[in-house]
Amino acid sequence: MSRLNEKLLGAWSSPFTNRVQMALNLKSIDYEFIEVNFYSNKSESLLKANPVHKTIPVLIHDEKPICESLIIIQYIDEAWTKNGQSILPSDPYDRAIARFWAAYIDEKWFPLLKELGKESGDETKAAIVRKIFEGVGLLEEAFVKCSKGKEFFGGDNVGYVDIVLGCFLGWIKVTESMAGLKLFDETRTPGLAGWAERFVSHNAAKDIVPEPHKLIEFYMMVQAAKASTG
Amino acid sequence: MSRLNEKLLGAWSSPFTNRVQMALNLKSIDYEFIEVNFYSNKSESLLKANPVHKTIPVLIHDEKPICESLIIIQYIDEAWTKNGQSILPSDPYDRAIARFWAAYIDEKWFPLLKELGKESGDETKAAIVRKIFEGVGLLEEAFVKCSKGKEFFGGDNVGYVDIVLGCFLGWIKVTESMAGLKLFDETRTPGLAGWAERFVSHNAAKDIVPEPHKLIEFYMMVQAAKASTG
Structure with missing residues (x-):
């Protein structure tokens, strides 16, 4: 078991994964990166974490999966309000x-x-x-x-x-x-x-x-x- | 000139317009409804308010246009925080x-x-x-x-x-x-x-x-x- 509560299922080549990595960096959040195969033989962990779309990225926070990159970024901004600047504008x-x-x-x-x-x-x-x-x-x-x-x-x-x-x-x-x-x-x-x-x-x-x-x-x-x- | 600062460009038959009307109702916001032709001969006011997508609905608040129904609903929720319940959950x-x-x-x-x-x-x-x-x-x-x-x-x-x-x-x-x-x-x-x-x-x-x-x-x-x- 990893000591980190935040895991990111993704792929280095996926821009949608990359933007979530950037959001986590902006908020100085440590996370475990789990590289998954997303174009063939999709991994068991991916299918379990995102049964509706079966796509990356998925952020797992305290064992709860969050899917869809734009939704994940807004989640990061709203769940870690005290970490650094807000990602979305305030107005x-x-x-x-x-x-x-x-x-x-x-x-x-x-x-x-x-x-x-x-x-x-x-x-x-x-x-x-x-x-x-x-x-x-x-x-x-x-x-x-x-x-x-x-x-x-x-x-x-x-x-x-x-x-x-x-x-x-x-x-x-x-x-x-x-x-x-x-x-x-x-x-x-x-x-x-x-x-x-x-x-x-x-x-x-x-x-x-x-x-x-x-x-x-x-x-x-x-x-x-x-x-x-x- | 209407005395209302909120105008909604939309159509009665459009579910995307209807959901914005519902959000305005939930927040008890008075607005002027402007029925526009959206399937042919698009109106001048629509092309000016939404030049990128040229679609309804568009909410005009204090002369600033907001487009795309899901974005408009989130805007309504964030701009009128004191009117009634929050539309999105708080967690x-x-x-x-x-x-x-x-x-x-x-x-x-x-x-x-x-x-x-x-x-x-x-x-x-x-x-x-x-x-x-x-x-x-x-x-x-x-x-x-x-x-x-x-x-x-x-x-x-x-x-x-x-x-x-x-x-x-x-x-x-x-x-x-x-x-x-x-x-x-x-x-x-x-x-x-x-x-x-x-x-x-x-x-x-x-x-x-x-x-x-x-x-x-x-x-x-x-x-x-x-x-x-x-």
Whole structure:
């Protein structure tokens, strides 16, 4: 038995796991990391902890499982109010805006990057790339409004939207390198370009965001495994 | 100019609008309801208030727009803490569980009902109906756990999961009548069957959940409009 009351079921390559690791770091919470297989032969512990979705990440706190990354982050913020800064803004309207962009990133923007990775037709690819850049434009505007001239979406501190978008920086670099694009560009999106550099060097994130070449290796391995099992 | 600082852009037939109306009722907040056309010729005010998604509902509070129904409900709960009971539970774990079921209902369960309405093949329909009933089983378990032997998902009071699921009761009845099913059944799911009756008679909901025959008329009208414009 581990002496720690907090366990995180996840995978190093999963941005959704990574954002929970960042939230735990922001709150200085020690936890046991349990790497689970989530793409085939799902582990018994995962199926037991998240029987509805059978997905990572799952945070287990005092033996109680909490699922779904955005819900876990809000739980961490609400259960450890005394540990460091609040992850969500304190003002109700700012909280709503942070939740709005988090949902936009997860439901609209990041799915486009995944779609691009799967698509092979040139015309469809071009249409997806256009949508991705439209989204980057919206995110740049969101950065300017949320950061209010400061370093992060959360202002002086890394907050909710920072970790929700920042967890994807590894996969964003993979997309850039595979598709020959520059998504967060110093000329077109100076806010996001500067933010991305500051974010990956921040204490809460720097050992968490995976290196792009490791993600590419991992991606190739999963593709090969899929091909060999038909 | 209206004297009210709270305006809701929505539609009477939209369950996502209805749940926000219920949240405003729970908090005894007066508001101006602005019925907007959301399926064609979207109104100028809607495009201005929600330029990213262009969807209803949008709550406008002191001229600031808040979009996305679940985000609006959490905003209402956090901005009017002194009006009546809290909509989300107070315990962080219970809050996480409530958010989990709300997301499940919106992302997994209700989309199945919409899918069933569009599908015409018998085998596919049967497969969707099986999934809908699996979901009903999960929701019955959720009701038993969340309500802890009391009347609502929120315990003694109508809360977050109550309005998130309850707003669909009109469309659930439409599905039942069109597909010849009984989803919340006294024998198989006694918890949900009793809850549904109590919910639609609750003060916060009783004038909001639309009558099934009105929804069917509305549905037919939209289909006819779609057909006539090709």
